[in-house]
Amino acid sequence: MTDPETLDVTxxxxxxxxxxxxxxPPYVSTYPRYAAGALVDAGVPRExxxxxxxxxxxxxxxxxxxVEDADLLVYVxxxxxxxxxxxxxxxxxxEVRKLAWTANGTSLMGGPVRFGVGEAxxxxxxxxxxxxxxxFLAMADVEAAVSDLVGSGxxxxxxxxxxxxxxxxxxxxxxxxxxxxxxxxxxxxCELETSRGCPYRCSFCTEPMYGDPDFRPPESxxxxxxxxxxxxxxxxxLGRQADILAYGGDGEAPNPDALxxxxxxxxxxxxxxxxxxxDNMNPITVVKWPEKAREGIRIIAEHNTPGDTAAFGLESAxxxxxxxxxxxxxxxxxxxxxxxxxEVAGWRPGGDADxxxxxxxxxxxxxxxxxxxxxxxxxxxxxxxxxxEHNKRFLQRVYDEGLMLRRVNIRQVMAFEGTDMAxxxxxxxxxxxxxxxxxxxxxxxxxxxxxxxRVAPPGTVLPDVHLEYHQDGKTFGRQLGTYPLLVxxxxxxxxxxxxxxxxxxxxxxxxxxxxxxxxxxxxSMAELATLPxxxxxxxxxxxxxxxxxxxxxxGDDLAKFATAQSPEGAD
Numbered sequence: 001m002t003d004p005e006t007l008d009v010t011x012x013x014x015x016x017x018x019x020x021x022x023x024x025p026p027y028v029s030t031y032p033r034y035a036a037g038a039l040v041d042a043g044v045p046r047e048x049x050x051x052x053x054x055x056x057x058x059x060x061x062x063x064x065x066x067v068e069d070a071d072l073l074v075y076v077x078x079x080x081x082x083x084x085x086x087x088x089x090x091x092x093x094x095e096v097r098k099l100a101w102t103a104n105g106t107s108l109m110g111g112p113v114r115f116g117v118g119e120a121x122x123x124x125x126x127x128x129x130x131x132x133x134x135x136f137l138a139m140a141d142v143e144a145a146v147s148d149l150v151g152s153g154x155x156x157x158x159x160x161x162x163x164x165x166x167x168x169x170x171x172x173x174x175x176x177x178x179x180x181x182x183x184x185x186x187x188x189x190c191e192l193e194t195s196r197g198c199p200y201r202c203s204f205c206t207e208p209m210y211g212d213p214d215f216r217p218p219e220s221x222x223x224x225x226x227x228x229x230x231x232x233x234x235x236x237x238l239g240r241q242a243d244i245l246a247y248g249g250d251g252e253a254p255n256p257d258a259l260x261x262x263x264x265x266x267x268x269x270x271x272x273x274x275x276x277x278x279d280n281m282n283p284i285t286v287v288k289w290p291e292k293a294r295e296g297i298r299i300i301a302e303h304n305t306p307g308d309t310a311a312f313g314l315e316s317a318x319x320x321x322x323x324x325x326x327x328x329x330x331x332x333x334x335x336x337x338x339x340x341x342x343e344v345a346g347w348r349p350g351g352d353a354d355x356x357x358x359x360x361x362x363x364x365x366x367x368x369x370x371x372x373x374x375x376x377x378x379x380x381x382x383x384x385x386x387x388x389e390h391n392k393r394f395l396q397r398v399y400d401e402g403l404m405l406r407r408v409n410i411r412q413v414m415a416f417e418g419t420d421m422a423x424x425x426x427x428x429x430x431x432x433x434x435x436x437x438x439x440x441x442x443x444x445x446x447x448x449x450x451x452x453x454r455v456a457p458p459g460t461v462l463p464d465v466h467l468e469y470h471q472d473g474k475t476f477g478r479q480l481g482t483y484p485l486l487v488x489x490x491x492x493x494x495x496x497x498x499x500x501x502x503x504x505x506x507x508x509x510x511x512x513x514x515x516x517x518x519x520x521x522x523x524s525m526a527e528l529a530t531l532p533x534x535x536x537x538x539x540x541x542x543x544x545x546x547x548x549x550x551x552x553x554x555g556d557d558l559a560k561f562a563t564a565q566s567p568e569g570a571d
Contacts, residue, residue, distance in 0.1 A: 002071070002153040004043030010050045010070035011035055011177070012057065012099060014077025014091030018112050019207045019313075020196075020280050021240045025053065025088035026187045026466075026480060028178060030240060031076040031111050033190075034143040034167065037174025041166075042150040051180040054091040064102060072154060073103040075134065076142055078113030080206045080414060086468065086478070086486065087183075093132060100133040106154045109134040110142020112206065143170055167193075168220040175227035185232035186498065187466050189275060189480045193240030194221055194262070199251045200242075200282075202315065203325035203381060203424075207242050213251035218258060222265035229270045235480045236266070239279035244310070245296045246285055254285060254292040256299055263303035274464065276303065277482040281310035281372075283337030284329040294344050300370060301345035301353075307367035307462075309406040309482040310341060315377045316387060317394035324382035331394045335401075338372045342403045345370035357404050359454050365461050365560065371406040373483060374398075378436050379413040379429025388439040395447045404455050407483045407509065408448060410440050444508035452485075452506045458532045459560040460503040461516055462487060467495050473526075477501075486510035490526035502561045504530045517563040520554060521547045531561055 013032045016023040023029025036049055050066045054077070057063050067073055077091050100107050114137060131137040138145035140159040144166070148157035162170070178184055197210040225236060238244055248258025266276065278300065286293040300308075316322055317331035329337075346357030350364035358364065376391055398405060412429040429436070456462075465487050467477040475493040478484040487501050488510060501513035514527045520542060528539035542554055548564040 004039075004150050005045060007039075007044050007071045007150065008048050008050075008069065009039055009044055009072045009074065010052065010066045011074045011076065012052050012054060012067065014054045014075060014096060014111075014113075015079075015085075015088055016077055016112050017079045017090065019080065019205050020198075020242050021112070021193075022191055022237075022279070024085045024090060025055070025181075026183050026235075027087075027189050027191055027237070027239075028181055028183075029076070029111075029191050030171070030193050031142060033174040033177055034162075034170045035074050035076060035110075035146045035174065036177035037170030037172065038143040038147040038162075038166075039150060040173040041169055042147050044150060046176055049177065051177045053088065053182060054095065055088050056182055058089075067099055067102045068104055070103065071105040072150070073099065073105060073107045074142070074146055075099055075107070075109045076111040076113075077109075078111045080112045096132045100135075106136070106149070107134045108136040108138060108142070108145060108149060110138030110145055114139050143167075164214075164216055164220060167216065168223060171220070171224040172227040175224070175231050175233075178228065178231055178233055185234070187480065187496075188233060189235035189237055189277075190228050190233050191237055191239045192221055192224065194238055194244065194247050195241040197251075198242040200284075200326070200328045202313070202327055213242065213246060215248050215258075218248070218261040218265050221262060222269055225266050225273075226269040229273070234270070234273050235275035236270070236273060237275070237277045237279060237482055238262075239277075239482070242280055243282035243285055244278045244300070245281055245293055252285065253289050254296045256292060256295040259296050259299045263299060267303055274305070275480045276305050277308045278304070278370075279309075279311050279482055281312060281341075282328070283312045283314065283334045283372075286337035286340050287329075287333045290340060294340060297341055297344040297370065301347070304369060305481070306349055306369055307406075307479065307481050307484070308345075308370040309373045310370060311373045311375055311409070311482075312337060313375045314394070315375060316380060316383070317376075317390040318383070318387040319390075320384075321380050321382045321387055325380045331390065334374075335394065335397060338374075338398055338403055338405065339401070341370065341372045346404055357402070359404065359457070363457070365459050367456060367460065367462070368404065368406075371404050371455065373407045373409060374405055375409045375411075377411060377413050378432065379426060381424050381428070383428050383432065385435060388435060392439070392443065392446075395443060399447060399451055399454075405451055406455060408443060408451075409483075410443060412436060448508045449506055452509070452511065456485065456503050456506070456511055458502075458504055462501045462503065462513065464498050465489075465501045465513075467493055467497050467499065469495065488512045489514065490530055491524055504532055504561070514561060516561065518561050519565045520551060520558075520562050521565055523562075531558060533557055 141162045144162040195213045195215040197213045198207045245254045249255035314334045342357040346368045347353040348358045348364040349366045351358040465477040470492045474488045500516040502516035503511045505512040
């Protein structure tokens with residue numbers, strides 16, 4: 001029997017994207033952390049556990065030796081919702097097979113990949129279960145499989161789900177592995193699990209396969225945050241749950257006391273955290289229990305960091321699609337939930353919470369504390385051309401009523417075995433592909449752009465924007481958090497740095513900005529021309545007129561963007 005103390009283990013993170021779990025960089029999911037904790041708990045020394053992302057393997061051939069030489073290879077990955085990603089590229093099926101073929105030791109695969117694999121990670125597609133040539137496929141919790149496989153001497157395991165006690169131990173014991181992530185420590189946000197499962201049964205969703213909601217006690221989550229903080233993590237998202245408002249309750253109704261213990265506990269053990277965001281909030285919870293929901297949302301907005309987003313799963317504003325797919329919220333109910341979140345949490349730091357939602361010329365210059373985001377899924381049963389009009393009317397109503405949405409997520413369905421959509425497949429999505437593209441473009445132009453101007457008007461300050469890549473003479477970056485804005489800055493700056501940015505202009509889902517505050521005495525022509533009301537001609541005049549002692553010498557309209565620092569060498 002293989003002694004755990006002699007094992008060399010390599011964990012490869014192929015990234016995950018589930019309805020209630022995200023792990024594409026700069027996010028790291030719970031799976032590799034819990035798997036590492038299970039290994040340590042089973043007796044494998046920390047120093048014999050190696051962690052790599054799939055992007056590291058693409059960029060450095062030498063890392064494949066860790067796959068080849070490991071006694072045990074653990075692969076975690078799987079996409080059950082399609083998306084577009086900036087920080088990393090999820091593993092494709094052929095790459096996962098290559099991992100299995102390269103490994104000389106025992107190979108184990110787990111995570112949402114167990115629900116099925118398509119030809120590529122994209123919408124309008126069907127999937128099938130496939131072991132991708134691994135020795136073992138964990139059909140329940142991969143971390144439990146890891147524990148039991150090591151305990152058996154690599155002989156085998158029975159599929160099972162881990163207990164809360166195991167999760168609490170493994171979350172703390174595996175926190176160390178984040179130090180091996182290439183984004184650690186400055187550009188890494190840890191996904192935190194508060195619960196799994198869902199009481200509702202939408203036709204396309206894989207989350208109900210985890211059963212009814214099962215909540216971790218606050219002290220378990222807080223202990224994990226404490227451990228991750230000890231390993232240099234300052235950014236967290238409560239993303240692994242179907243509905244944050246239902247946390248600690250009966251699975252449906254809000255429990256403000258549990259949220260107070262959760263958020264208050266996190267702030268106590270990590271008082272210097274830089275990001276505390278969430279993901280999913282069910283709009284039906286908000287409208288069925290409005291007073292409890294308001295209290296829960298107020299608690300979240302009191303403890304979180306600005307720019308937070310509560311993803312609302314409307315899925316479709318078409319009543320026929322709602323009925324055919326067992327969706328749980330109507331368009332009118334979702335609108336009411338949007339309104340409540342705006343009223344309770346749509347205030348900005350430095351602004352007046354009593355007058356939320358805050359926007360307009362008098363609003364404070366930060367992103368709102370918490371806004372709804374809308375998820376729309378296309379290709380569902382019963383979808384017709386009228387479905388697209390229903391959705392556009394809903395979004396227009398939100399805008400016309402003076403409310404704010406942080407983002408609108410539009411995607412086409414992926415059909416997985418075990419869901420009701422498996423019978424329908426991707427046929428409707430494929431048939432409506434051309435209509436879908438036209439509709440998506442219209443939403444971006446007619447809703448996203450004006451909504452973004454309302455949420456982040458010119459002069460809005462975005463602290464700590466991480467510079468990620470260059471394109472077309474610009475540098476692009478994002479803050480850490482839930483659905484962060486992509487920011488384009490004139491010029492090619494050193495990557496990997498963090499700067500504060502003031503918003504100057506808007507795209508559909510991104511903004512243009514300049515370093516904040518922009519020094520008029522050293523700013524480039526391109527930076528000056530980006531400022532609202534400046535343009536190339538005035539920017540040239542500003543350059544010629546240097547140096548300045550005050551911004552007022554150029555114009556009071558630039559006061560919210562710029563400063564005038566004394567030139568080097570001046571008295």
